[in-house]
Amino acid sequence: MRGRVNAGLIAGAVLVGIVVLAALVSFVWTPHDPTLVDAANKLREPGGGYLLGADKFGRDTFSQLMVGARTTLYVGIVAVGIAALIGTPLGMIAGMTPRGWLSELIMRVNDLVFAFPALLLAVMLGAVYGAGTLTAMIAIGVATVPAFARVARAATMQVMVTDYILAARAAGRRRAAIAVRHVLPNIGSMLIVQASVSFAIAILAEAALSFLGFGTRPPIPSWGRMLQESQELLFSTPRLALWPGLAIALAVLGFNLLGDGLRDYLDPKLRRIRAER
Amino acid sequence: MILYLLKRLAVLLASTAVAGVAVFAFMALLPGDPAEIALGVNATPDAVAALRERFGTDRPPPAQFADWFGGLLHGDFGTSYVTSSPIGPQIGDRLGVTAVLVLGGMVIALLIAVPAGTFAAVHHRNPLGVAISAASQVGIAIPAFLAGILLVFVFAVKAQALPSGGYVPIAEDPQAWLLGLLLPWLSLGLVQGAVLTRYVRSAVLDVMREDYLRTARAKGRGRMGALWRHGLRNASIPVVTVLGLQLATLLIGAVVVERVFVIPGLGDLLLNGVAGRDLLLVQGVVMVLVVAVLLINFVVDVTYAVLDPRLR
Numbered sequence: 001m002r003g004r005v006n007a008g009l010i011a012g013a014v015l016v017g018i019v020v021l022a023a024l025v026s027f028v029w030t031p032h033d034p035t036l037v038d039a040a041n042k043l044r045e046p047g048g049g050y051l052l053g054a055d056k057f058g059r060d061t062f063s064q065l066m067v068g069a070r071t072t073l074y075v076g077i078v079a080v081g082i083a084a085l086i087g088t089p090l091g092m093i094a095g096m097t098p099r100g101w102l103s104e105l106i107m108r109v110n111d112l113v114f115a116f117p118a119l120l121l122a123v124m125l126g127a128v129y130g131a132g133t134l135t136a137m138i139a140i141g142v143a144t145v146p147a148f149a150r151v152a153r154a155a156t157m158q159v160m161v162t163d164y165i166l167a168a169r170a171a172g173r174r175r176a177a178i179a180v181r182h183v184l185p186n187i188g189s190m191l192i193v194q195a196s197v198s199f200a201i202a203i204l205a206e207a208a209l210s211f212l213g214f215g216t217r218p219p220i221p222s223w224g225r226m227l228q229e230s231q232e233l234l235f236s237t238p239r240l241a242l243w244p245g246l247a248i249a250l251a252v253l254g255f256n257l258l259g260d261g262l263r264d265y266l267d268p269k270l271r272r273i274r275a276e277r
Numbered sequence: 278m279i280l281y282l283l284k285r286l287a288v289l290l291a292s293t294a295v296a297g298v299a300v301f302a303f304m305a306l307l308p309g310d311p312a313e314i315a316l317g318v319n320a321t322p323d324a325v326a327a328l329r330e331r332f333g334t335d336r337p338p339p340a341q342f343a344d345w346f347g348g349l350l351h352g353d354f355g356t357s358y359v360t361s362s363p364i365g366p367q368i369g370d371r372l373g374v375t376a377v378l379v380l381g382g383m384v385i386a387l388l389i390a391v392p393a394g395t396f397a398a399v400h401h402r403n404p405l406g407v408a409i410s411a412a413s414q415v416g417i418a419i420p421a422f423l424a425g426i427l428l429v430f431v432f433a434v435k436a437q438a439l440p441s442g443g444y445v446p447i448a449e450d451p452q453a454w455l456l457g458l459l460l461p462w463l464s465l466g467l468v469q470g471a472v473l474t475r476y477v478r479s480a481v482l483d484v485m486r487e488d489y490l491r492t493a494r495a496k497g498r499g500r501m502g503a504l505w506r507h508g509l510r511n512a513s514i515p516v517v518t519v520l521g522l523q524l525a526t527l528l529i530g531a532v533v534v535e536r537v538f539v540i541p542g543l544g545d546l547l548l549n550g551v552a553g554r555d556l557l558l559v560q561g562v563v564m565v566l567v568v569a570v571l572l573i574n575f576v577v578d579v580t581y582a583v584l585d586p587r588l589r
Contacts, residue, residue: 108288108292111292111574112292112295112296112299114570114574115292115296115525115567115570115571115574116296116299116567117525117526117529117570119529119532119533120529120563120566120567123547123548123551123559123563124300124303124304124559124563126551127304127551127554127556127559128303128304200418204420207420207422207423208420208422208533211422211533211536212532212533212536212548227422227423227426230426231426231537234426234429234430234434234441235434238430238434241426241427241430245419245423245426245427248418248419248420248423249415249418249419249423250418252417252418252419252420253414253415253417253418256414256417256418257414
């Protein structure tokens with residue numbers, strides 16, 4: 001049974017769609033080269049081909065926002081991918097053998113990793129290997145593993161008490177087969193919801209890291225660094241902070257609305273398992 | 278209850294020890310020898326060896342770890358390889374600043390979330406209740422540091438009513454201290470308040486559907502009266518959990534907000550440590566933050582058990 005398409009789902013899909021579209025188009029076209037330093041256009045006001053104006057180096061804000069969308073999605077996809085690939089199997093194992101020592105161990109380690117927020121991991125990784133997009137993605141990904149593991153575990157435990165699992169076990173199917181054929185498809189919708197919520201958090205984390213100088217390195221545009229660069233000009237040119245700030249907020253809002261909407265749409269029965277923030 | 282408490286305490290201590298090993302092992306991966314870095318490329322091998330002995334980095338890693346972790350247990354964080362000053366007192370000073378920042382943010386978040394969330398739940402069918410839900414959804418999407426920049430723009434740049442940054446110790450000038458912290462508190466509190474509002478709303482909504490609340494209404498209590506008398510303790514259980522998670526988020530948010538407002542807290546110390554390649558300092562600050570998160574989780578678990586005896 002599917003829920004109805006709600007307004008939040010549509011709004012979320014539209015916002016995420018805009019970010020994806022901006023990122024895709026930026027591969028083939030941007031109004032200007034987003035990394036081109038041009039003294040003649042320093043702090044240029046909006047207009048005349050520069051839709052949103054230019055920053056202190058004369059770089060076109062709109063072009064930077066478009067390529068920044070690419071950075072944001074890239075970090076989000078890799079980070080959420082890492083979290084899902086590690087967290088889902090661990091959560092499923094813990095959920096299928098809830099009383100075993102392995103399950104206990106997984107959940108304890110999970111709690112411990114939970115005490116290392118993405119920002120701390122990224123700063124530590126940055127201190128050892130030098131900060132960059134890669135260390136940021138790995139840090140955000142690892143820090144998101146516990147959220148996936150918890151949701152996968154809770155959803156698996158719900159699936160494990162159903163009759164079709166009982167039937168499969170009675171038919172002598174092995175655990176691995178049950179996990180892949182029966183559990184995974186049935187917890188899939190919860191994982192998709194979690195992925196959307198985690199994506200929003202990854203965007204926030206990437207923005208914060210870039211703001212602190214632990215994320216994407218210059219000259220590659222990123223929304224968080226645009227904000228950091230804008231801060232000293234807040235008194236004279238506040239629009240430089242406005243646009244990347246708006247981009248971050250709308251992208252996060254989009255993924256959050258999409259996640260909430262999908263939860264209602266995909267599986268009203270499983271609505272009670274909350275995505276982990 | 279006592280057994281439960283001891284069990285949680287054991288988990289807390291074990292987690293702290295494992296976290297210590299993890300942080301130490303991770304930082305030990307760092308390429309380069311602190312003694313060589315401190316003395317520069319022209320140092321003689323004898324001088325490097327002497328310094329290594331003084332730092333204690335000539336000994337095997339397990340011995341170094343035992344030394345460091347043993348020191349931590351009585352508040353000795355070691356001496357910086359870079360500035361040669363003891364790390365413990367620095368962390369102590371900064372911890373106070375960050376704690377004030379986080380607690381102030383939490384208070385503002387609660388002041389916003391409890392009334393707004395309860396109102397949105399009680400009036401969940403009328404436009405104002407829906408508007409609160411929508412506003413909290415937008416608030417969640419704004420990171421604390423962005424809220425900070427926006428607040429600086431409104432209150433420091435436009436209205437020129439509050440300072441855009443800087444920190445004055447309370448002993449020097451209490452009024453300047455308060456004014457300086459208002460915007461940082463608001464940056465953390467507004468955003469966390471938005472997140473918390475959603476949880477308060479759904480917790481109160483759940484409680485409102487319970488039979489015991491209907492019974493209380495039937496006995497003649499008003500809607501708010503029944504909620505106040507019978508509902509809030511039950512609604513507080515999920516909220517306390519989220520509050521704990523939020524406190525951890527606030528702690529990390531404070532690291533970034535300190536950068537926005539140039540506040541000399543733990544985050545500032547951590548980032549300076551990384552910039553100055555001051556390993557032992559970074560190691561110490563990370564450990565303090567991680568232990569803080571573990572402690573918060575411990576307190577949440579225990580509070581949870583006090584509020585809901587079924588969970589013991």
